[in-house]
Amino acid sequence: MKRRLGSSEEEEENEELERDVKQMAEKLLQYRTTLPDQLRSTFASVLTAQRPVLPPPPESAPSGAPIPDAGGQVKSIEGLQDAEQDQETVEKLRLLKEKISSNVSAMPIVLKRMKECISKIDKLDSYNGIIHPAFKRKKTS
Known part of the structure; x- marks a missing residue:
């Protein structure tokens, strides 16, 4: 209503x-x-x-440029060494990135194999069949 x-x-x-x-x-x-x-x-x-957070870049002259010291002498050898070290660092970083990317791409395969192995181990643990004496561990006392 x-x-x-x-x-x-x-x-x-x-x-x-x-x-x-x-x-x-x-x-x-x-x-x-x-x-x-x-x-x-x-x-x-x-x-x-x-x-x-990346560390700030080192405050030095560009690689290969001469670096004057307090006495006014030019140290170009140190500049060359810095350039070589920078190139080595860049190469190491490139190799590290390649390794990381290859490891990441292989991860699904590794996980699949791990799961298969774990399931096989679980299946063997639950198996109650007769084990040949040759495969049994000898008890040490």
Whole structure:
């Protein structure tokens, strides 16, 4: 049994619903304007927080450039040694990156083989068959 509302009560309810709809529309508009900026700044701060901290580059002359000492003499030999060390470091880093990428690419295969071996070991542990005496361990006392 529904009770019929009067026309004034219906109008008040309609006005209230219209106000609610307007408020929701305003909130949606506000969210649409502010949310992308908030997401962008949050994402940027998360990426910044996860970025590794690298040591600052050494403050020296460019590799191969002469480095004057306190006496005014030029030390180009040290510059050459620094350049060679930099090249060695770059080569070592390149090799390390190659090894890491090859290890990462081989990981699924290794995991699959590990799971297979573990399942075989579990199957052997649950096996209750007769084991030949040649394969049994001798007890030491």
